[in-house]
Amino acid sequence: MKFDPFIIPFNIGLYFILIYVVTRSVIWFRDLSKPDKLRLQRGFFGIAFGLSLKEIFMESLIHRKILKTNFRLGYMHMSLAFGWFLLILFGTIEADIFSAKHLNAPYKAIFFRFFNPNHGRTSFESAYGFLMDLILAFILSGLFLAVAKRIYSKIVGMKKTTRLKIIDKIALTSLWLIFPSRLLAESFTCGAYGTGSFLTGSLGAWLATFLPAQQMAYPFWWLYSISLGTFFILLPITRYMHIPTELFLIFMRNSGIKTGDQAGTYSEVQTYSCSSCGICLDSCQLNFSAGITNIQSAYLMKAIRNNNDVSEIAHNCLMCGRCDQKCPVGIELSQIRMIQRRGDETENDFRNIYKGYFRSRQTNISEKTNGSSNYNFLQETDHGKADILYFAGCMSHLTPAIKNSMIKILDASEVKYNFIDEQGGVCCGRPLMLAGQDKEARELINFNSQMIWKSGAHTLVTSCPICYKVFKESYYLDVEVLHHTQFIKRLIDDGSVKMNFLHKKVVYHSPCDLGRGSGVYDEPKEVLGYVSRLERSNFEDGNSLCCGGSLANMKISSTDKKKIALDAANELTKNNPDILATACPLCKKTFSSVTATRVADISEIVAEALVGKSIKINNGSHINSIKALANI
Amino acid sequence: MDKFGYTISKERQIDYDSNNRGVASYIFEKEPSFRLCIECGGCSATCTTASFTDFSLRELNILIKRGENDQVRQNLKKCMLCGKCTLVCPRGVNTRNIVVLAIKAFQKSDNYEI
Numbered sequence: 001m002k003f004d005p006f007i008i009p010f011n012i013g014l015y016f017i018l019i020y021v022v023t024r025s026v027i028w029f030r031d032l033s034k035p036d037k038l039r040l041q042r043g044f045f046g047i048a049f050g051l052s053l054k055e056i057f058m059e060s061l062i063h064r065k066i067l068k069t070n071f072r073l074g075y076m077h078m079s080l081a082f083g084w085f086l087l088i089l090f091g092t093i094e095a096d097i098f099s100a101k102h103l104n105a106p107y108k109a110i111f112f113r114f115f116n117p118n119h120g121r122t123s124f125e126s127a128y129g130f131l132m133d134l135i136l137a138f139i140l141s142g143l144f145l146a147v148a149k150r151i152y153s154k155i156v157g158m159k160k161t162t163r164l165k166i167i168d169k170i171a172l173t174s175l176w177l178i179f180p181s182r183l184l185a186e187s188f189t190c191g192a193y194g195t196g197s198f199l200t201g202s203l204g205a206w207l208a209t210f211l212p213a214q215q216m217a218y219p220f221w222w223l224y225s226i227s228l229g230t231f232f233i234l235l236p237i238t239r240y241m242h243i244p245t246e247l248f249l250i251f252m253r254n255s256g257i258k259t260g261d262q263a264g265t266y267s268e269v270q271t272y273s274c275s276s277c278g279i280c281l282d283s284c285q286l287n288f289s290a291g292i293t294n295i296q297s298a299y300l301m302k303a304i305r306n307n308n309d310v311s312e313i314a315h316n317c318l319m320c321g322r323c324d325q326k327c328p329v330g331i332e333l334s335q336i337r338m339i340q341r342r343g344d345e346t347e348n349d350f351r352n353i354y355k356g357y358f359r360s361r362q363t364n365i366s367e368k369t370n371g372s373s374n375y376n377f378l379q380e381t382d383h384g385k386a387d388i389l390y391f392a393g394c395m396s397h398l399t400p401a402i403k404n405s406m407i408k409i410l411d412a413s414e415v416k417y418n419f420i421d422e423q424g425g426v427c428c429g430r431p432l433m434l435a436g437q438d439k440e441a442r443e444l445i446n447f448n449s450q451m452i453w454k455s456g457a458h459t460l461v462t463s464c465p466i467c468y469k470v471f472k473e474s475y476y477l478d479v480e481v482l483h484h485t486q487f488i489k490r491l492i493d494d495g496s497v498k499m500n501f502l503h504k505k506v507v508y509h510s511p512c513d514l515g516r517g518s519g520v521y522d523e524p525k526e527v528l529g530y531v532s533r534l535e536r537s538n539f540e541d542g543n544s545l546c547c548g549g550s551l552a553n554m555k556i557s558s559t560d561k562k563k564i565a566l567d568a569a570n571e572l573t574k575n576n577p578d579i580l581a582t583a584c585p586l587c588k589k590t591f592s593s594v595t596a597t598r599v600a601d602i603s604e605i606v607a608e609a610l611v612g613k614s615i616k617i618n619n620g621s622h623i624n625s626i627k628a629l630a631n632i
Numbered sequence: 633m634d635k636f637g638y639t640i641s642k643e644r645q646i647d648y649d650s651n652n653r654g655v656a657s658y659i660f661e662k663e664p665s666f667r668l669c670i671e672c673g674g675c676s677a678t679c680t681t682a683s684f685t686d687f688s689l690r691e692l693n694i695l696i697k698r699g700e701n702d703q704v705r706q707n708l709k710k711c712m713l714c715g716k717c718t719l720v721c722p723r724g725v726n727t728r729n730i731v732v733l734a735i736k737a738f739q740k741s742d743n744y745e746i
Contacts, residue, residue: 374709377685394680394714424683427712435713435732444712551715554732557665558724589719 004114006218007107010225013232014106020236020357021244028248031265036257043255052251060246061085065328069279072145072156077277079142081243086135094128110228113186113200114221120195133199136186139179147176153278160287162276162298165306171234177227185224188217237356239302242275246329249273259335261438267339268359270331274301280323280333285546289567290560292316297323297333304340307355312555314340318564319434319552321516325542341436375443378426380450386418389457389479391471393464394427395585401600402463402585405607406484412610413496418455430470434552441474449475461487463603465514465584466551472518483514485524485583485602492530498611499531506532506605507577509568509591510544511584524583524602531609532579537572545571547582549590562594569595581605651699654746655737659696662733668723669693675717675727681710689717689727696734705738 032040043049058064061082067074088109095109096102098119108115120129145156153161164172183200190196191204191213207213235241249269257266276298286292295316303310314337324333390410392403410417426448429441452460452475460479462468471481482490491497506528514520521541528534539545548564569591572580580599582588591599659666676688687710695704708731717727740746 374706375712377681377710379684394716395719398678398716398719424680426684427680427714429712431713431715431728435728437713440709549719551713551728554726554729557726558721586719 002115004221006222006225007111008225009229010107010110011229013229017232017235017244024236025248028265028269032257033264036266039255039257040252043251048251048254048256052247052254055250055254056247059250059328060243063328066277066279069326069328070157073149073158073277073279076142076145076149076156079138080146083135083139083142087132087139090128090132090135094132098125098128111221111225113189113196114217117189117193118195120190120197120201126197129195129197129201133197133201136179136183137199140183143176143179158278158282160278160281160293162278162281162302164276165302167234168238171231171238171240174227174230174234175240177223178231181220181224181227185217185220188213188220192217239274239276239305241272241305242329245269245272246275249329249331253330259332259339261335261339261342263339263343267336270336271301271304273329274298274331275329276302277328279326279328283322283326285320285322285548285564285568286316286318286556286560289548289564290556291563292556292560297327297331297337300333300337300340301331304336305359307346307359309346310340311343311345315435315553316555317553318512318546318548318550318556320512320546320550322543322546325516338433338436341434342438343436375440375447378447380447383418383420383451383455385456386416387457388415388417388459388461389452389455390417390419391421391425391428391460391462391467392419393421393462393467393585394425395466395589396463397421397424399585399588399601401604402588405601405603406461406463408607408610409488409491409497409603413491415496417461418457420451420455428464428467428470429474430466431551433470433474435554445470445475449477452477452479459487463585463601465511465517465520466586468520469513469517483518483520483523483583485514485527486520488527488603488606489523492527497606499606499609500611502532502605502609504532504578504605505535505576506579506581507535507537507572507575509537509547509572509580509582509587510541511582511587512544512546512550514583515544516542524581527602527606528581531606532581535575535577537574539571547584547587547590549586551586561590565590565594569597573597579605646698646700648699652701652741653697653699654741655701655704655734656696656699658737658740658746659730659733663726663729665723665725666693666730669725670723672722674720674722678716678720680712680714680716685710687711689731692734693730701738701741704734708734708738 029037029040061078063074063077063081066077091109091112095104095112098116099108113119120126148155149158149161153159183203186196186200187204187207189204190200191208194205195201196204204213207216231240235243252266252269259267259270278298280297281287284296287296295313300310300313303313317337319334319337321334327333390406392406396402407419426444428448429444432441432444457479460471460477460481461484462471462481463484465483468481468483471477492499508525508528510521510524514524525534545568546564547568548561569580573595577597580591580595580597581602582591582599583602585601588599588601671690671694673690676682676690679687679689681687687707689711692704692707695701711731713728713731715728718725721727737746
């Protein structure tokens with residue numbers, strides 16, 4: 001038998017998706033900027049290509065990262081992806097070895113059993129058949145988990161699973177039908193001819209006892225072909241587009257292409273690479289503390305793909321970056337969200353299917369029109385020259401303890417410094433950036449930059465991680481920017497300050513913008529370890545919680561903020577520490593209102609432990625030390 | 633004639649019929665916490681911008697609610713969105729969002745959308 005009409009749906013689907021993916025890749029490549037094109041070309045002939053192949057195997061097929069975080073979920077993804085890959089690979093080899101001629105059309109491999117019903121009689125053939133059955137059983141076990149996950153997501157260890165739109169459901173159903181229909185089609189054929197291995201053979205033999213196997217097989221081959229065809233045709237407008245796109249993404253990333261702050265090919269490829277696996281849902285504090293369940297990154301990606309208005313979703317996020325850390329595909333979720341924040345409201349636009357297949361090129365982001373800003377009231381002030389500048393930041397002015405402690409530490413270290421916003425300075429610009437108003441932020445940045453330039457300083461110390469991040473990333477300054485924890489660490493290292501050991505149990509909360517945002521994890525903990533008994537919490541480093549007070553979320557209500565703060569504080573104070581230490585004025589303020597435990601910034605703890613220069617420890621004279629204390 | 637320093641005081645009547653309350657209702661709809669404001673002035677007291685100018689978020693809030701938008705329109709742009717006002721607000725009003733929404737509402741009213 002050479003041909004049968006039932007293969008037509010499969011063939012249409014297969015050739016459609018192949019042509020579509022090639023076209024789409026060409027369009028994406030064309031839309032890349034010139035330097036990025038060069039990077040991609042260099043990557044293609046360089047080490048990036050090998051790295052990508054390895055990563056594609058480890059992540060796209062084996063799903064190593066998901067396996068690490070959640071074994072059952074990882075197994076589900078692996079069995080479907082890797083299993084299907086093996087089935088295609090070994091199926092092609094099978095068709096190649098056992099058919100009359102080599103290099104067969106793809107349908108010959110996919111429907112091999114239909115065209116070779118008598119296959120599997122010799123020992124080698126049956127051994128090969130055993131392997132194919134094993135792979136099919138592997139996929140079916142994953143499929144069982146997938147179906148169970150839809151009904152009861154806790155089965156795979158997930159609290160929530162992503163919600164789907166209608167077309168996703170159709171695609172999902174067709175995907176689910178592919179493997180059972182293959183199983184039944186093969187089983188009936190095997191049952192009729194008395195062939196097949198442990199799965200198809202025994203199931204077929206049993207079915208043949210009470211059903212006309214010969215007649216039953218044919219409809220299932222049709223079903224198999226139709227579900228494959230439907231799946232392929234729906235693939236570009238559903239989340240399954242991530243299957244081809246992710247390969248492209250991995251290669252682009254390894255070639256050194258970055259997201260940047262404008263929408264473009266790379267951000268679009270990332271958007272399409274999201275498989276809606278739902279890992280970001282479980283990591284999101286808005287989800288598990290505040291019960292806001294429609295704004296998570298998976299939904300943002302979906303809304304962008306569907307050309308929906310995402311301005312509400314994009315702004316309702318703490319930008320804590322927890323999902324960035326967890327995303328198994330490695331999509332830069334926060335950056336994509338920032339790109340969306342810079343855009344204006346758009347119309348929901350998914351009325352015709354055509355647009356789903358051929359999304360308008362580049363972006364649907366229209367530029368925000370805020371009119372001219374109005375910061376010309378800012379007057380330049382002269383602060384004089386200094387080596388080290390201290391910028392407390394707006395938030396530190398609301399928590400004067402931090403500011404005063406820093407002054408105490410700076411004075412004790414006897415460095416020459418200048419407190420540039422002692423009388424209340426200008427905002428650093430990051431809050432405006434987080435609201436998507438980069439143009440306005442740039443004005444504040446320019447103003448502050450000028451002030452810093454004029455001072456001739458070489459080091460800028462700030463108490464606020466929000467300021468720290470923006471000084472570091474968006475100011476083009478020739479000064480070294482340090483968060484005060486890094487600065488204190490340095491003072492300790494070169495012996496400029498002496499400290500007592502405080503016998504207090506301290507747990508450290510890593511602020512989002514300092515930890516995940518800027519990668520400063522170790523210095524704060526080292527400083528704390530130096531002056532106190534630092535204890536570990538369940539939420540360390542990349543997995544640390546957000547206090548909920550983040551300025552990044554424009555939409556959240558104060559009650560929801562409080563819920564997040566309360567949950568986070570409860571988690572951190574589980575072991576009853578004496579102090580809940582943090583390195584951010586905003587975290588401090590948020591936590592202080594929800595917990596009975598003392599909340600303190602690292603600078604406060606250090607200032608407390610500080611040994612004044614004039615105090616001599618253990619010098620015997622009690623009166624002297626009291627006198628010395630009075631002199632401070 | 634001697635001048636005693638007395639003048640006829642400026643008219644203080646608020647004419648709700650001629651004022652445009654569209655901006656206020658737009659904000660009320662999008663940010664319900666705007667209604668919670670008790671006009672205590674905490675926001676103005678802590679305001680970063682207010683330390684440079686006579687910008688007052690409290691005043692602007694009142695004016696928006698009255699529908700006297702002309703004074704608000706330009707002044708609002710002075711806000712740096714630093715968020716101190718949100719932190720000090722005793723009523724949990726999301727002041728930053730109000731500023732952003734008001735700017736948006738003015739654009740919309742310019743385009744006759746509200």
